Amino acid sequence: MAKRxxxxxPFFKFxxxxxxxxxxxxxxLFKFIDILPGEYFLVLCVLLILFNCxxxxxxxxxxxxxxxAVGTVFSILYIIFLVLxxxxxxxxxxxxxxxxxxxxxxxxxxVLALIESDYEELSDLDKKxxxxxxxxxxxxxxxxxxxxxxxxxxxITTDNITELKDTFLANEYDGILVENSMLAMINESDEEFxxxxxxxxxxxxxxETEDIAHEVDITNESxxxxxxxxxxxGSVSSVSRSDxxxxxxxxxxxxxxxxxxxxxxxYVTLASKNAKDKLTHAGIYGxxxxxxxxxxxxxxxxxYYVKVNFTSLIDIVDALGGxxxxxxxSFTSQDxxxxxxxxxxxxxxxALSFVRERKSFSEGDRTRVENQAAMIEALINKAISxxxxxxxxxxxxxxxxxxxxxxxxxxxxxxIKMQIDEMPSWEIENISLNGTDAFDYTYxxxxxxxxxxxxDNETVINATTKIKEIQNxx
Numbered sequence: 001m002a003k004r005x006x007x008x009x010p011f012f013k014f015x016x017x018x019x020x021x022x023x024x025x026x027x028x029l030f031k032f033i034d035i036l037p038g039e040y041f042l043v044l045c046v047l048l049i050l051f052n053c054x055x056x057x058x059x060x061x062x063x064x065x066x067x068x069a070v071g072t073v074f075s076i077l078y079i080i081f082l083v084l085x086x087x088x089x090x091x092x093x094x095x096x097x098x099x100x101x102x103x104x105x106x107x108x109x110x111v112l113a114l115i116e117s118d119y120e121e122l123s124d125l126d127k128k129x130x131x132x133x134x135x136x137x138x139x140x141x142x143x144x145x146x147x148x149x150x151x152x153x154x155x156i157t158t159d160n161i162t163e164l165k166d167t168f169l170a171n172e173y174d175g176i177l178v179e180n181s182m183l184a185m186i187n188e189s190d191e192e193f194x195x196x197x198x199x200x201x202x203x204x205x206x207x208e209t210e211d212i213a214h215e216v217d218i219t220n221e222s223x224x225x226x227x228x229x230x231x232x233x234g235s236v237s238s239v240s241r242s243d244x245x246x247x248x249x250x251x252x253x254x255x256x257x258x259x260x261x262x263x264x265x266x267y268v269t270l271a272s273k274n275a276k277d278k279l280t281h282a283g284i285y286g287x288x289x290x291x292x293x294x295x296x297x298x299x300x301x302x303x304y305y306v307k308v309n310f311t312s313l314i315d316i317v318d319a320l321g322g323x324x325x326x327x328x329x330s331f332t333s334q335d336x337x338x339x340x341x342x343x344x345x346x347x348x349x350x351a352l353s354f355v356r357e358r359k360s361f362s363e364g365d366r367t368r369v370e371n372q373a374a375m376i377e378a379l380i381n382k383a384i385s386x387x388x389x390x391x392x393x394x395x396x397x398x399x400x401x402x403x404x405x406x407x408x409x410x411x412x413x414x415x416i417k418m419q420i421d422e423m424p425s426w427e428i429e430n431i432s433l434n435g436t437d438a439f440d441y442t443y444x445x446x447x448x449x450x451x452x453x454x455x456d457n458e459t460v461i462n463a464t465t466k467i468k469e470i471q472n473x474x
Contacts, residue, residue, distance in 0.1 A: 012068065015075050016056040022082045023052045029089040033096070035413050037421040051078060095396040096413065101213065101406040104206040105286050106237040107139040108180040111147070111201040112168070119175060122201040126151040128174035131167060133182060134159040139207040143177060146203060161186065162447030169196060181240040181284045184231070185445055206237075212288050213406045214303045219418045222251045222471035223303040225407075226291050227376065229355075230283055230309045236404050240309075242283030242290050244355070244372050247302065249470045252415075255424040258470045259376055260298075260463050261369040261432040267440060267452040268293055275443035278452055284444060287404075297455075298464045304407045312402035313355065314348030316379065322347050325378040328370060331360040351375060365453070366434065373430040380428065384419070431466055434459045 027045055030036060036044065055078055058071025111130070113119035119128075130153045132140060144155055156173065158164050165186055168176045178186075187194045216223050229244025230236070242264070249258040264280040271292035272285065282290040291302050308316075317323055322345055330341045335353040346354060355375050361367035435453035442450050 012059040012072070015059055015072065015079075019052050019056060019075055019079060022079055022086070023048050026082050026085055026089070029086060029093070033089060033092055033413065035092075035416045035420065037417055040420065048082075091396045096409045099405060099407065099409045099412060101211040101408075102237060102404050103209060103211070104237065105209050105239050106204050106206055106235055107143070107239055108204045109143045109177060109202065110180055110183060110199045111175050111177055112183075112197040113175045113200050114168070114171065115196055115198050117174070119200055122147070122150055124200070125153050125175050127153065129154045129156060129172075130175045130177050131155075131164050131173035132157050132177040133161060133164055133179070139179075139205050140177075142205050142207070143179075143203075146205070147177065147201075160446045162445065165190070165193065169193075175200070179239070179284070181238075182444075184241065185281070185284075189445065189448060189450060204238075209286060209288060211406055212291055212305075213408075214301050215408070215411075216303055217414075218250070218303075218407075218411050219252055219414050222249065222253075224249050224300060224467065224471075226287075226294065226302045226305040228283060228287050228290055228305060228307045229313070229372070230307065231280075232309050233311045234309070236307055236309050236312060236402065238309075239286055240283055241280040242287075243280055244308075245279055245290065245294070246373065246376060247294065247298070247300075247467065248376070249467050251470050251473055252418065254470075254473045255426050256470050256473065257380070257426055257428045258466060259373045259428065259430045260467060261373045261430070262294065262297075263365050263369050263433065263435065263453050265365060265451060265453045266297075266433065266435060267438070267454050268297055270443055271296055273443050276440070277443040278450065281442060281444040297460065298467065300464060300467055304405065306407075307404040308402060310352055313352050313375075315402050316348075317346065317351040318348040320379070320382045323351065323375075323378040323382045325351065325354060325371075326374050327354070328367070328374075329361065331357070333357040334359055366432065369432050370430070373432065377428050377430065380426070384426065431463060432459070433463055 027048060030041060030044065055071055055075040058067050059075055061067050061071070111122060111125070113125070119125060130147075132144070132155055134140070134157045147153065155177075158167070161182060164176060164178075167173055225248045227244060227246040227248060228242045230238065230240040231243040232238055232240045245262040245264060247260040247262070249260065262279060264278065266279040267276060268279050268282070269275065270277050270282055270285070270289060272289055279290070279293065282293045287305055287307050291305055295302050324343050324345050327339045327341055327344055330339065332338045333353040334357060337350050337353045339354060355368070355372045357371070358364045358368040434456045436456065438452050438454050439449040440452050441448075442452065
């Protein structure tokens with residue numbers, strides 16, 4: 001009598017169908033993300049289809065329960081593996097969707113009253129006099145309009161921040177309207193001022209900006225990226241002083257990276273104002289002002305920018321699982337963290353303290369600039385290391401709201417594809433601009449001399465020459 005063939009249970013048919021569907025979804029998502037070189041994607045397709053066929057044949061066999069049992073175990077593990085990959089892919093897609101030019105910047109305003117006054121909320125300033133700064137930004141008129149929806153004050157506008165502060169303290173204004181980055185400047189120059197006022201109203205406004213990217217094929221052409229680190233926590237879209245100012249020059253053909261650091265107090269000509277100011281103050285007028293000012297200073301074209309803040313660095317370093325950064329000196333920061341001369345393993349908070357510290361060094365801001373460049377190098381080295389795979393999802397989550405860039409999604413995916421295809425070893429070099437300590441008047445803080453650094457033209461010329469050399473190398 002012929003032996004009857006064993007009937008295949010519906011569960012195994014369902015398992016085979018599930019494997020096929022998940023395999024197709026995985027490959028489609030890889031194709032959509034487009035970060036794998038063509039030959040890598042082809043190999044992946046062959047492998048996944050091959051595994052799918054082998055495991056399906058094992059669980060759908062009509063003979064041999066052992067084969068089916070082995071096939072079931074491997075099929076379930078295979079599905080779990082693909083589901084994890086799909087999670088990675090979906091996180092990547094969500095991250096990439098957030099890239100590209102952001103067509104607004106956020107201005108944060110405060111209405112202040114003297115601490116001894118009876119004013120406690122905005123309505124108390126109805127029919128009162130409010131002082132404001134003429135040059136804060138184009139958002140000032142929008143800010144006034146917002147206030148005038150609730151009250152009817154008399155606005156008196158000045159173009160001198162010292163005059164605004166002194167008139168306010170003399171009780172000639174009932175309150176003042178000031179953008180928070182300007183308020184931070186007042187507090188820094190007059191440490192007692194913060195004890196003399198109270199904030200009775202706060203709000204934020206989004207102001208339109210223009211895309212200033214000079215696009216190139218970043219997989220074949222050299223390019224410059226401006227890194228701006230603003231001195232705030234929270235939203236990266238906020239305008240604020242740019243305490244970290246670096247230009248990263250990348251040559252994808254020679255695999256060389258040059259990090260050029262510019263001190264925050266460099267005494268430069270603001271591009272749109274044609275007036276002298278600290279470089280850090282350019283950030284108050286938006287990242288486009290910082291970019292234009294540095295292009296004029298160094299006689300170069302800056303193709304793209306990346307803007308981060310204090311929160312960004314903490315989140316990114318922690319998402320990477322910490323980084324190893326080189327310190328030129330042994331020192332203890334004002335936050336109480338100790339760093340030894342040589343390599344230091346740091347988490348997010350310790351990394352932030354490292355790049356902000358300047359009082360521990362005889363060279364002050366010059367050493368801080370060197371440490372900031374060392375941190376960028378540490379981040380790059382960790383990001384291109386194999387260990388990035390372990391922290392990939394957490395890194396994407398940290399990056400998604402931690403920076404703003406006008407690099408296009410396609411540019412970034414093409415660059416990743418090139419990195420995967422060639423696996424190059426990048427050569428990284430750091431240089432810094434230098435200058436002479438001085439005190440001088442600044443456009444943004446008229447009426448009072450502030451600490452500035454007069455540029456050393458020799459270091460400026462050297463930086464320009466070096467950037468162009470890296471860009472032009474074949």
